[in-house]
Amino acid sequence: MAGPPLLDRRLLIVTGKGGVGRSSVAAALALLGARRGLRVLVCEVNAQERVAPLLGAAPSGPEVRPAIPGVWTVDVTPEAAMREYGLMVLRYRTIYEAVFENRVVRYFLRVVPSLSELVMLGKILHEARAEERGRPRWDLIIVDAPATGHAVQLLRTPGALLDTVPAGPLRRDAQWMRDLLLDPAHTAVALVTLPEEMPVNEAIELDEQLRVVVGIPRGYLVVNAVPEPRFTAAERTALEAAGTEPPPLGAAARAAALQGLRAELAARQVARVRAAIDLPVLVLPLLAAARWDRAAVERLADACDQGGAPWARSP
């Protein structure tokens, strides 16, 4: 079985608990898109840039820059996005500078946090609907979104503004942004988790929030870094017994027994999250990579391409 259709929506938002592998999954999916001949843009959101370096390229900073053939990256910061938005609305740099680089306005922007979120999201969604020579500028935009609570805050900004802001340009922007974000033909969220108790709890809560609070189309669940189950229950019992043998057998048997235990605990969490979240699931393997670099991300992309780890695909 081929696994979930990963790249069928133009806008793919990758989120999940901190540290679960959002940037790695975003980078792997970008590679996969490039392998399939797509023009891919990866947007990080005001982050310590990870994706371009993971692909073996220099960080792009706040401008869209080519990272590798087929993949461009950008780190969307509130300052740069605000500047672009201001220039778009006000049209002239001198007016922009007079208005936006004024100390009072800068203070205002800092204390109205949803405004920075709105302009960052605006920058991303602007790229998502940009056209060049009559066709979309990007075939695929992958957002390496912030972790759980911050992602919800970011994604619900247009909706929240629509509830509060009166008619005017800000409201019109919030409207088209929300329409694009909530359009299932256009947008999907990839929810990433690890096969561990706390990340799974957080994924279940996040999924509920994405559904109820944001209303955004959820595309699929990625369970990342799942250890391969190598041993049957009988083999694990035998390994435990062999653990008391003299070296080198005893030490090897104990290490193998531990690996078996970890794989079993992880499999339980995979089953738990599958049962709790009603989405197509992609299980990605825990990779024994000495360095977490382009080569590791290529292997992760291979696994995505094959519909997940071979030993974990749905029957």
Ligand SMILES: Nc1ncnc2c1ncn2[C@@H]1O[C@H](COP(=O)(O)OP(=O)(O)OP(=O)(O)O)[C@@H](O)[C@H]1O
């Ligand atoms: N499938 C995997 N197999 C082995 N190690 C992995 C895997 N996925 C991620 N890692 C490890 O986890 C680390 C964190 O991954 P990554 O930076 O992608 O997470 P993140 O969710 O983006 O984190 P942050 O919250 O800091 O943005 C990586 O540097 C890598 O060492």
Ligand SMILES: [Mg+2]
């Ligand atoms: Mg990251």
